[in-house]
Amino acid sequence: MSARSSSETSPPSRLPGLPDGVTDPCVHCGFCLPTCASYRVLGTEMDSPRGRIHTLKAIEAGELALDATVASHFDSCLGCFACVSACPSGVRYDQLIEATRPKLNSAELRSPWQQTFRQLLLAVLPYPSRLHALLTPLRAYAGGPLQTLIRRSGLTRLLGPQLEAMEALLPPLAAEGFADRFPLVTAAQGERRGRVGLVLGCVQRCFDPQVNAATLAVLQANGFEVVVPADQGCCGAVSHHQGQMEQTRSLASDLVRSFAAAAGPEGLEAVLVAASGCGHTLKAYGELLGDEQNSFSCPVLDVHEFLAARGLSASFRAALQPLPITVAYHDACHMIHGQGISSEPRSLLRSIPDLQLREATEAGVCCGSAGIYNLVQPQEAAELGQLKVEDLSRTGASVIASANIGCSLQLRRHLQQDGPEVQHPMELLARAAGLSLESTTSADAA
Known part of the structure; x- marks a missing residue:
């Protein structure tokens, strides 16, 4: 670590958006350690929640510089929030890591390849049309005998660890994933119980399109009319998770406008989502966009949360x-x-x-x-x-x-x-x- 005295540099600004003393409740009890995924595989204190909190205190006090070495210990965090659930003192580590992540995007804190690779991912994954264009040439490869042969031969190791990981995650690509095939409004079956919107997601609609089809069919069969804006884009979850707040707010604003236009004067009872990563960011729109007025005019709910609360219809059961x-x-x-x-x-x-x-x-x-x-x-x-x-x-x-x-x-x-x-x-x-x-x-x- 690059420790330096406060006389050598001006004291760093406090982390944005956090009240004074937010790290103080941490008593370093260690309850977070067995739940922390990064600590589980790395086993180092600096890669644990309490270690990162100690680091943040040192940075705020001007005792430690946020250099590439220090930043790597924050990059090792998955942002899973298991430590938040486990903490007996109520430390909001989720707020701490969210406030820290934008600082990690400074060019000097990562290698040129790390910067370029992240930028590439954030330039493609949140944009369905770009993702489709990138994957279209791979449709014959994904899930086919050539992919099996290449993997068995070990040739994917020549790509480097990041690109090899991308290839390893590549599933068979169904034709349904390359076209938004749902009508704007799908009528309820039987007695109508409500009107909801459905967020399709970016990666989900491309890599696992049957999930959205099943979600829509279940909602329809339970008496809900479903609105699916044809022009909906990304919710911003991927960029939000990486601390790219400007991109996140832009994507979020576009999605809100898309649903507002599709809902029409009748409005929606709720906006539903079937991917939990998307749901977490969607529920933070009021904070991300500055106030509730810029967000959805109805609640955002996970589809399981919604159906469990409303109950499955008698005909569906x-x-x-x-x-x-x-x-x-x-x-x-x-x-x-x-x-x-x-x-x-x-x-x-x-x-x-x-x-x-x-x-x-x-x-x-x-x-x-x-x-x-x-x-x-x-x-x-x-x-x-x-x-x-x-x-x-x-x-x-x-x-x-x-x-x-x-x-x-x-x-x-x-x-x-x-x-x-x-x-x-x-x-x-x-x-x-x-x-x-x-x-x-x-x-x-x-």
Whole structure:
């Protein structure tokens, strides 16, 4: 570390957006350590929540400079917020790391390649049309025999660790992922119980398009009219997680305008999301955009949260057929720690007859996905991914239910070919109810 006296440099400014003394409640008790994913694989105090808090205090006191070495210990943080749930003193580490991340984007704190690679990811992932353009040439490769051959040969190692990690996460690319196929308004089936909007997500709509189709079909079958703006873009979760606040606010503002225009004078009861990483950022729009008036005019809710609160319709429950499978539910960090949602997905899964729900031993530990963490910190992420799939596989479940696209891609990468399959809870509900996902593409527009 590069310690220097306050006489050699002017005292650093306090971290933006934080009240004085926000780090003071930390008593260094160590309760956060077993829950911290980065500490789990690196084992160093500087890569733990309490170590980073101590570092922040030193920086604020002018005793330590934020140089590349110090910054690397913040870059090792996944932002999973498990430490927030575990802390008995109520330390808001989530606020601390969010205020620190914009500072980490200074050019001198990362190598030129690290800077370029992050910029490339943030120039592509949040923009569906760019992502489609990049992936279109790879459709014949992804999931095909050539990909299998290349991986077995070890040639992907020549790409370098970051690009090798990108290739390892690349799933088969379905044609449905390259076209926004939903009508603006999908009519409710049976008695209409409400009108909601649906956020499609960027990576999810491209890499796992059946999740959105299943979510829409389940909502429709439960009596909800669903509005899907055709021009909706990214919610800003990827850039938010990286401390790129200007890009995040721009994406958030565009998405709010898109839903406001699509909702029309009738409005929406709620804006729903089926990816927990997106949901966490969407729920922060009031703070990100300055005030609630610039945000959505209705609540933002995770789809599991919404359906558990409103209840499955009687006709939908009656349509659920036995699904004799064992399922291990994977708690995405931005769901359980970021939004406090845990029981709702499980209650929906338990509504499926004959489905057996099993619990992992370490449900609250991160899988290593964490936005783009598994791309920019591939070694640490791979260790965490392997630990997570081993924990989930020990349940003996044939299916892992994951409600976040990043987690799903991470789990699929590390699972054995003969291991459990990964599905979204909405897919399992749609399957049990016998819903045709193709019908959602041709539903009547209001």
